Amino acid sequence: MKSSMVGVLAAALALGVPGAAMAHHSAASFDRSKPLVVAGTLKVFEWANPHTWMTVTVPDGKGGSEEWRLEGPSVSILARNGWKKDSVKPGEQVRLLVAPNRDGSKGGEFLTVKKADGTVLKFGIV
Template identity: 40%
Template sequence: MKKLIALAGVLGLAMVAPPTMAHHSFAMFDRTREVTVSGTVREFQWSNPHAYIQLVAKDARGNDVEWSLEMGSPMYLYARGWRPRTLRPGSQVSVKLNPLRNGDNGGVVLEVSDARGNSIGTNQ
């Protein structure tokens, strides 16, 4: 009976592990490239499993475009000085990021600086 319960437990964990591992893949980001995007924070989403910065920036034609920028988990960010109200709507920031491979306006955040160039928290 104990072996059957242990086997059921192992199988249960095996069924949960693959989706969890897939969720944390960075394959959609081009980790060989770094770009910097400057703009206005529309929203800072302090949510699990990842925080996000919704940033409005100008494109090459001067049009407003929104970038969705993924960060680490709130627990990870908190340990590095971030707080739920670190970024507020209307804040001017520059974000260094690894862009999405598909060319959409998004990426994973590497560094965030305020309008004066001061680092905000640390993401790594």
Template identity: 30%
Template sequence: MMSPKSLIAAAAAVVLLPGAALAHHGWSSYDATKTVKVTAPLSDIAWRNPHGEAKLDYAGKTWTVVLAPVARMEARGLTQAMIAGGKPVTLEGYPRKDGVAEMRIERITVDGKTVELR
């Protein structure tokens, strides 16, 4: 028989896990018919999973830039140091369909090297 603490932990997992799954957006929220290509420095870089993120000033707004998972970026030759320091990078990706200032990045070019993220 489970202890009261174990029962509470199990109940919390049942309640919280579906919400966490829904909080992670699916790729269908991005408009793959509208490619965005912009060259600018990134800021607020978060090198984490389930995917990296950064900020970018573009078209008069601060955009959230959705990158790939850390292991994939590193396996393909992109490191956090390469995109840090305020140097310009070229990003190609898709904007959100709902108008939120966020883009899903397909490829990034830095120092003449293009890395496919998807």
């Protein structure tokens, strides 16, 4: 009886895992075929899972500014590519290669980051 309970529990867990994995979104909301450069001041770098995030204040060309919210990969992917939680800091001037949101909103996926000192940070896509 005990071994059949273990089998039922194992089956239930196995069935639940694909559902959790499928709940994660794809990158379909980003247009990787039309990368663009976004340059501005880093406001926030969120070093967290399941995705890292940057908020960048970008001049709008009219004397004002706009915020771009940019998604990145997980902490583990960035760490495997040499990033640390303090690789970029609020207040830094950055130029990012971005796969923009398909819906035209001010955001997307950051692909590379070029810091003012010339350092380029990337994570394998580009």
